[in-house]
Amino acid sequence: MTLTATMVVDKSFKIGEIDKRIYGSFIEHLGRAVYEGIYEPGHPDEDEQGFRKDVIRLVQELQVPLVRYPGGNFVSGYNWEDGVGPVSERPKRLDLAWRTTETNEIGTNEFVDWAKKVGAEVNMAVNLGSRGVDAARNLVEYCNHPSGSYWSDLRISHGYKDPHNIKTWCLGNEMDGPWQIGQKTAEEYGRVAAEAGKVMKLVDPSIELVACGSSNSKMATFADWEATVLDHTYDYVDYISLHTYYGNRDDDLANYLAQSMDMDEFIRSVIAIADYVKAKKRSKKTIHLSFDEWNVWFHSNEADRQITPWSVAPPLLEDIYTFEDALLVGSMLITLLKHADRVKIACLAQLVNVIAPIMTEKGGPAWKQAIFYPYMHASVYGRGVALQAQISSPKYDSKDFTDVPYLDAAVVHLEEAEEVTIFAVNKHQTESLNLQCDMRSFEGYHVLEHIVLEHENMKATNQGREQVTPHHNGDSAIDQGRLTANLAKLSWNVIRLGKK
Numbered sequence: 246m247t248l249t250a251t252m253v254v255d256k257s258f259k260i261g262e263i264d265k266r267i268y269g270s271f272i273e274h275l276g277r278a279v280y281e282g283i284y285e286p287g288h289p290d291e292d293e294q295g296f297r298k299d300v301i302r303l304v305q306e307l308q309v310p311l312v313r314y315p316g317g318n319f320v321s322g323y324n325w326e327d328g329v330g331p332v333s334e335r336p337k338r339l340d341l342a343w344r345t346t347e348t349n350e351i352g353t354n355e356f357v358d359w360a361k362k363v364g365a366e367v368n369m370a371v372n373l374g375s376r377g378v379d380a381a382r383n384l385v386e387y388c389n390h391p392s393g394s395y396w397s398d399l400r401i402s403h404g405y406k407d408p409h410n411i412k413t414w415c416l417g418n419e420m421d422g423p424w425q426i427g428q429k430t431a432e433e434y435g436r437v438a439a440e441a442g443k444v445m446k447l448v449d450p451s452i453e454l455v456a457c458g459s460s461n462s463k464m465a466t467f468a469d470w471e472a473t474v475l476d477h478t479y480d481y482v483d484y485i486s487l488h489t490y491y492g493n494r495d496d497d498l499a500n501y502l503a504q505s506m507d508m509d510e511f512i513r514s515v516i517a518i519a520d521y522v523k524a525k526k527r528s529k530k531t532i533h534l535s536f537d538e539w540n541v542w543f544h545s546n547e548a549d550r551q552i553t554p555w556s557v558a559p560p561l562l563e564d565i566y567t568f569e570d571a572l573l574v575g576s577m578l579i580t581l582l583k584h585a586d587r588v589k590i591a592c593l594a595q596l597v598n599v600i601a602p603i604m605t606e607k608g609g610p611a612w613k614q615a616i617f618y619p620y621m622h623a624s625v626y627g628r629g630v631a632l633q634a635q636i637s638s639p640k641y642d643s644k645d646f647t648d649v650p651y652l653d654a655a656v657v658h659l660e661e662a663e664e665v666t667i668f669a670v671n672k673h674q675t676e677s678l679n680l681q682c683d684m685r686s687f688e689g690y691h692v693l694e695h696i697v698l699e700h701e702n703m704k705a706t707n708q709g710r711e712q713v714t715p716h717h718n719g720d721s722a723i724d725q726g727r728l729t730a731n732l733a734k735l736s737w738n739v740i741r742l743g744k745k
Contacts, residue, residue: 247731248673250652252499252682254665261586262338263657266413268624269311269368270596271538272356275343276320276561279351282597286610286621294743296359297581299611304363304596307617313368313415313537314356316341320418321426325384331402341426343561344554353388354400357409366412368455368537368592371445373417374427377437377736382444385414389449413453413590415500415537416441416478419460419488421470431470435477440513442481455484455590462489462511468518475522475532484535484590489599491573492543498569498703500643502672505576505653507646508539512584535590539577541570541616542600562599566614568713569703575619575653575670575737582623582655582668585631586736591619599647604708609721612703615706615713618698622715626666629659639679652678652732665690667740671732678732685726689744695719695730696739703735715739 286295315323316417319342327336327349335349353369360367369388371381379404385397388409390397397408419425420434429437434457440644442454459467471485489508493501512534544564552559565571574593581591597603602617638652654669665687671678684690697719705712721730721740732738 247679248639248651248676249679249681250636250682252637252654253635254632254656254659254684255681256632257686260583260633262625263582263585263629263631264589265310265628266366267536267585267588267591268309268620268627269537269590269592270309270311271313271317271592271594272315272596273317273599274315274323274340274347275317275599276563277558277605278595280348280558282599282605284409285605285607287586292362294355294358294516295660296362297605297611300473300597300603300605301362303611303613304365307602307621309363309365309596311366311368311413311590311592312360312596313370313653316342316370317418318425320370320372320706322649323372324376325353325380326373329354329387329400332698332717336739339555344560345487345561346555346557348557354403354405356592357411362623364478367409368413368415369411370415370418370481371441373434373437373441374425378441378444382439382448383442385445385448388451389522404438404744412451414445414615415480415486416458417457420457421464421466422460431466431473435474438474439477439481442478446481453483453726454481455537456482458486458488458515460488462507462514468514471515472522475519476525479522479528479530479532482532483518484533485515487511487534487536490538490540490542492541493569497644499672500645500673501569501642502573502576503643503649504573505580505644505648508577508580509583512536512588516584516587519601533589534587535582535596536581536588537592538594540594540600541566541573541589544602559645560598563604564600565706565708566616567703568615568700568705571615571619571698571713572670572735572737574616575668577652578619578627579655579668579670580625582631582657592624611709612662613707618713618715619737622696623668624741626741627657627668632656632658646742652680663690663744664693665741665742667738669681669732669738669740671734671736671738673734675734679733680728680730681733682728682730683726684723684728687742690742691744692721692723692725692728693741693743695721695745697733698737
């Protein structure tokens with residue numbers, strides 16, 4: 246039996262311009278993300294600074310536009326001054342967030358160098374846990390002020406004459422969490438974030454600021470936290486953050502793949518809260534969303550409990566991703582695209598070794614996890630305008646969700662290249678989906694390619710050997726403005742249309 250889903254796509258029905266930063270990622274001083282991840286002196290494929298060139302090439306393949314740094318939980322106990330100046334003079338510190346030892350071999354300047362090599366902007370986080378307003382403004386001055394002041398001249402003395410001109414800044418991290426160093430109430434955080442944001446923008450009025458939203462939508466303080474924080478910070482910030490991670494602990498595939506609906510509801514709720522505060526303040530400014538931590542995270546939880554405290558760069562949070570994880574990551578990317586009008590920044594957490602699409606072996610190769618592929622496809626082909634597709638799909642119920650569409654899809658139009666890309670996940674476990682798509686507003690378009698990621702074993706990984714890889718043998722065709730595509734059971738699909 247083949248099920249049928251329909252979709253109507255018209256170039257006039259736009260959600261919004263896609264900000265390329267929704268394909269951002271995250272590097273935290275956590276586990277082997279930095280040391281043995283992006284940086285490994287002595288590796289056969291290192292560059293002149295000790296950065297792994299094989300990792301740089303893979304990050305470039307992903308076309309990552311923005312990388313959040315240096316945390317995460319780490320930032321709430323981090324003294325940024327420890328990571329600048331002569332490496333030989335930098336202190337080793339106990340990182341209380343992950344109970345490891347931080348060597349500070351890599352700091353702000355080195356990370357900016359690395360980001361330039363991969364072609365990404367830096368999304369810098371400031372410590373509002375153990376520190377506050379003064380350290381935040383000093384870091385902006387160090388990074389962005391041209392010269393003639395204490396901190397800018399210090400940067401110049403460290404060998405960086407030109408300012409880094411970092412545009413996007415996070416005001417702390419997950420400050421509502423009891424696990425956070427310097428946890429605060431919404432009132433406490435709102436006040437310090439407002440004051441930090443005020444002075445940071447006095448130093449550099451061109452920067453954009455992200456206020457901490459709830460650590461996840463299940464926090465007891467969720468919604469009240471956002472409303473209170475925005476009440477204090479609305480005049481100074483440009484974004485409110487969202488974080489979420491999903492897992493398949495119960496090995497319930499139908500329920501697991503439905504969790505993108507929870508992400509969708511989370512986004513809708515935060516938009517509603519932000520707009521409530523806008524109305525309350527009679528403001529003309531719209532607050533956008535920064536979904537600056539999202540991914541699958543559950544595989545490594547038990548292994549992380551076995552790590553010896555205070556070691557240097559231990560293997561923490563090293564989830565090995567399965568094919569089914571790749572399907573959910575695909576649906577999460579589709580969810581972000583459906584909200585392209587309000588979600589302007591997003592960061593897959595994280596990029597290398599730590600819950601990451603890229604893994605490295607010490608002294609050995611770097612390799613692509615299963616989730617690498619949907620992330621790459623969305624980043625490379627998902628640039629342009631997100632269109633409001635009208636979708637009709639068969640549905641199912643799961644343990645926690647009702648009316649889950651088997652078809653999850655987003656459509657992107659890149660007008661200048663005369664290209665349209667459809668990203669689609671078929672969540673049905675036994676049946677293919679026959680997709681019938683009305684695309685009459687795109688006259689003269691034909692199928693350029695149909696990429697498919699599928700596998701018979703939902704638990705297949707790329708560890709040891711690459712098993713989960715896409716093929717280009719998808720079954721789709723367009724005739725007189727009507728696209729017909731066969732979406733295999735449990736598959737991620739990228740259907741590219743164009744005139745060329």
